[in-house]
């Protein structure tokens with residue numbers, strides 16, 4: 001009977017070892033993706049859903065935006081779709097300078113379909129390059145960690161349309 005705890009510990013150790021082994025090698029991946037963002041009009045892919053103060057604005061503290069941007073492989077919006085950027089942005093600095101990003105990159109292409117990357121953190125929304133953390137992932141990107149830099153590479157105010165380039169650098173199993 002006194003040997004039982006030892007056996008249990010041994011079994012748990014073996015299970016833990018097998019589990020760690022299943023994850024495979026830690027890999028580094030980088031990819032450049034393009035978010036096709038319509039921030040107004042009938043077919044908006046980003047919309048304010050609630051705000052504090054008199055009106056919504058990117059600069060108005062407390063404005064919350066919901067987004068579902070198509071993500072493509074090149075800047076061309078007709079290029080192959082990789083997935084969608086789904087989630088919310090909250091203007092989270094009192095002076096409006098920062099937005100809090102909470103989005104999932106939901107892959108739908110052949111290579112990564114069914115997998116996700118989770119992007120979360122504050123973004124200096126009016127700077128040329130914004131860096132946000134990649135805090136997790138699922139499927140092909142389990143236990144992902146890393147960062148993404150966003151840069152608005154095209155903007156057309158008359159169409160309420162912009163293209164945001166996202167350079168992802170991640171470590172994952």
Ligand SMILES: *[C@@H]1O[C@H](CO)[C@@H](O)[C@H](O)[C@H]1NC(C)=O
Nearest residue numbers: 038040041042043044159160
């Ligand atoms: C919005 O989508 C509809 C249906 O796909 C299309 O007919 C219309 O031209 C689009 N409007 C704009 C402003 O892009």
Ligand SMILES: *[C@@H]1O[C@H](CO)[C@@H](O)[C@H](O)[C@H]1NC(C)=O
Nearest residue numbers: 032129149150151165166167
């Ligand atoms: C993002 O990657 C593209 C393509 O490699 C590169 O041209 C661009 O300079 C990068 N942007 C940033 C902010 O590093």
